[in-house]
Amino acid sequence: MRAWQVVRHGRPSHALKLRDVEPATPGPGQLLVKARASVLNYNEVDGCHGRYLTINPPLPYTLGMECVGEVVAAGPGEEAWIGRQVTSSGFGAVGAHADIVLASAAMTFDIPPGLNDAQAAAFFYPFHLAHLGLFERGRLTAGETVLVHAAAGGVGSAAVQLALAAGASVIATVGNEEKAAFVRALGAHHVVNYRAADFAETALEITGGSGVDVCFDGVGGETMLQSLRCLARGGRHLTIGFASGIEAEEVPMVNGRMLCFGNFDLIGVILAYTPPTIVGKIAGASNMPVPRFNPPTTDIAQSVQNHLLELLAAGKIRPLVGAEVPFTELPQALEAMEARETIGRVVLLR
Numbered sequence: 210m211r212a213w214q215v216v217r218h219g220r221p222s223h224a225l226k227l228r229d230v231e232p233a234t235p236g237p238g239q240l241l242v243k244a245r246a247s248v249l250n251y252n253e254v255d256g257c258h259g260r261y262l263t264i265n266p267p268l269p270y271t272l273g274m275e276c277v278g279e280v281v282a283a284g285p286g287e288e289a290w291i292g293r294q295v296t297s298s299g300f301g302a303v304g305a306h307a308d309i310v311l312a313s314a315a316m317t318f319d320i321p322p323g324l325n326d327a328q329a330a331a332f333f334y335p336f337h338l339a340h341l342g343l344f345e346r347g348r349l350t351a352g353e354t355v356l357v358h359a360a361a362g363g364v365g366s367a368a369v370q371l372a373l374a375a376g377a378s379v380i381a382t383v384g385n386e387e388k389a390a391f392v393r394a395l396g397a398h399h400v401v402n403y404r405a406a407d408f409a410e411t412a413l414e415i416t417g418g419s420g421v422d423v424c425f426d427g428v429g430g431e432t433m434l435q436s437l438r439c440l441a442r443g444g445r446h447l448t449i450g451f452a453s454g455i456e457a458e459e460v461p462m463v464n465g466r467m468l469c470f471g472n473f474d475l476i477g478v479i480l481a482y483t484p485p486t487i488v489g490k491i492a493g494a495s496n497m498p499v500p501r502f503n504p505p506t507t508d509i510a511q512s513v514q515n516h517l518l519e520l521l522a523a524g525k526i527r528p529l530v531g532a533e534v535p536f537t538e539l540p541q542a543l544e545a546m547e548a549r550e551t552i553g554r555v556v557l558l559r
């Protein structure tokens with residue numbers, strides 16, 4: 210089968226090679242998915258460069274976090290999935306840009322009714338991650354104000370839609386005017402081009418000086434530090450990702466004084482559903498570059514999925530496919546993402 214493998218580190222067109230490899234045999238907790246689509250995730254840009262230390266397998270390895278297709282084989286205990294049309298995550302958050310994907314059963318869902326493959330591919334990760342951030346971790350309620358960074362991106366645009374559906378007031382930041390128009394059309398109340406204006410000053414003006422209740426931050430680094438200038442008392446800063454430079458993941462940035470005087474919460478968010486029976490066993494695993502790994506469990510996954518399906522059926526959210534590209538054009542598509550040229554989700558079709 211064909212698989213896009215990282216064979217050396219560098220920009221995607223340098224790092225990636227389309228190779229012929231053997232499909233894996235699924236073990237416990239694993240499925241084999243015959244993929245019809247996979248989708249780009251910003252983490253893959255960092256994976257190509259070899260600077261994403263959280264997921265950094267030895268070379269060569271197959272890139273790709275998310276796919277859509279049919280389950281054609283399953284590990285012991287997972288046979289009920291066989292024959293189902295699913296949206297899924299590559300096992301270990303790799304392997305999805307291939308014809309046949311070794312997938313995680315805990316990160317697999319039936320394709321929501323009414324969605325085609327590209328829409329299904331654009332649905333799972335952005336909406337689950339945004340839901341976990343805004344509600345399970347961020348405790349966002351109606352009437353609160355949320356600042357969403359990179360709001361035209363795959364995850365950001367899902368966060369905007371979910372926040373609006375929950376009755377929150379949305380201040381969105383974007384990197385150019387085309388993205389600003391896109392996010393306005395989604396219904397964001399205020400849109401700031403943060404390459405042209407000071408978004409923290411603008412957010413303070415909009416909130417009459419009190420600041421935002423929640424900041425949904427997939428950009429990180431300096432954007433995170435600047436965001437703390439406009440976070441309200443009792444506010445929640447959601448650390449979603451580090452699109453401005455994954456190196457920021459390694460740098461201690463907030464000191465105790467900032468936290469005490471800010472009187473706000475800094476909140477981490479990870480999308481890595483795990484069966485409750487396994488969570489305790491992996492929490493302190495020594496092969497993870499963190500002191501503690503506390504992933505959300507599969508029962509949380511199901512309750513998030515149920516709520517998302519309700520919102521989808523009610524027309525309150527919709528997956529945003531910014532581009533559909535042929536499977537053979539993954540490197541170019543990832544380079545467009547790195548250059549901040551993409552909007553919504555970019556889907557790779559077989």
Ligand SMILES: NC(=O)c1ccc[n+]([C@@H]2O[C@H](COP(=O)([O-])OP(=O)(O)OC[C@H]3O[C@@H](n4cnc5c(N)ncnc54)[C@H](OP(=O)(O)O)[C@@H]3O)[C@@H](O)[C@H]2O)c1
Nearest residue numbers: 250251359362363364383384427450451452453479480549
């Ligand atoms: N926590 C988790 O479990 C988890 C899982 C998956 C992904 N993520 C993270 O979620 C975030 C969003 O992912 P996505 O796939 O939806 O990506 P995306 O938002 O579609 O693309 C990244 C966006 O980040 C913004 N950006 C700001 N500074 C940038 C810079 N220096 N270089 C490149 N882009 C920059 C750009 O938008 P503007 O031009 O509008 O600024 C760009 O379009 C990423 O940080 C990703 O790593 C987290």
